Amino acid sequence: MNEIRLHIQELIEEKNWKTLKEELNRLEPLQIAELIEELPKDDEIIVFRLLSREYAKETFQLLSHDIQIEIVKGLATSGNKITALMNDLDPDDRTAFLEELPGQVSQRLMQLLSVEERQIATTLLGYPEDSIGRLMTPEYVAVKSWFTIAEALEHIRKFGRDSETLNVIYVVDENWKLLNDLRIKEILLASPEQLISELTDNRFVALNAFDDQEIAVRLFKDHDRVALPVIDTGGTLVGIVTVDDVMDVAEEESTEDFHKFGSFQEAIVNPLKARIGYLYKQRIIWLSALVFMNVFSGAAIASFEGVI
Secondary structure (H helix, E strand, O other), X not given: OHHHHHHHHHHHHHOOHHHHHHHHOOOOHHHHHHHXXXXXXXXXXXXXXXXXXXXXXXXXXXXXXXXXXXXXXXXXXXXXXXXXXXXXXXXXXXXXXXXXXXXXXXXXXXXXXOHHHHHHOHHHHOOOOOEXXXXXXXXXXXXXXXXXXXXXXXXXXXXXXXOOOXXXXXXXXXXXXXXXXXXXXXXXXXXXXXXXXXXXXXXXXXEEOOOEHHHHHHHHHHOOOOEEEEEOOOOEEEEEEEHHHHHHHHXXXXXXXXXXXXXXXXXXXXXXXXXXXXXXXHHHHXXXXXXXXXXXXXXXXXXXXXXX
């Protein structure tokens, strides 16, 4: 193991990230866990972040509790280091080089990062630029399925102060896999002795952290919610997206659509140079776009008013 550790540290010093990633994926998770516990803190963060998602998940479970906390805290404060790592890569390699972090790690990491840090350290999470993962917040309340209603209410009182919304409470299992979401009204009207699991039907709407943000706009339009849960590819609850954030995205998209009609504006500036047929065609497209945007905005506002 000492030889492996020295070889890994040598690759880190050389910033030979491709070879390092290949070498790590040849080791067993148990070997990687032992390696991480022997490495300096800065190096262990790099090694862990370069693991494939499955290897990272298995390795993390093998680490001691103290090292697990060290890894998560290290990731939270290593945005610049990971960014430097990414800058050393060829542009074609950057997108797929850092795989999605295991849900358990992402969930803890999101809790540690401030709003500003989340914006800086989004590369740590492995989510594409225009994905829902870039919009989500960890400010929500989740309860375990085996809680009684009385225990759930106590939990909500304890952790609900910083939540974006208390209209919806999320139900998770011991591994933070999303099982359901419940309206607060359902919990308030239930008997204190009932179990949360008795209220769940395992039917819920969720966003995937890798989905495009436009999907969130459509789902909020179709469903009467002030917030929607965000899960990773394994179904782990990693955050929520609020209707406020989604309306901001919808507004940006409407602005982008507006600017796409710049060619028509050019024809208006100098109409004498534009053909009659071209002007007529562009006018029809312009009017259709305005009607569509007005209908969409009206529907979004009506949906928003219906949930507050």
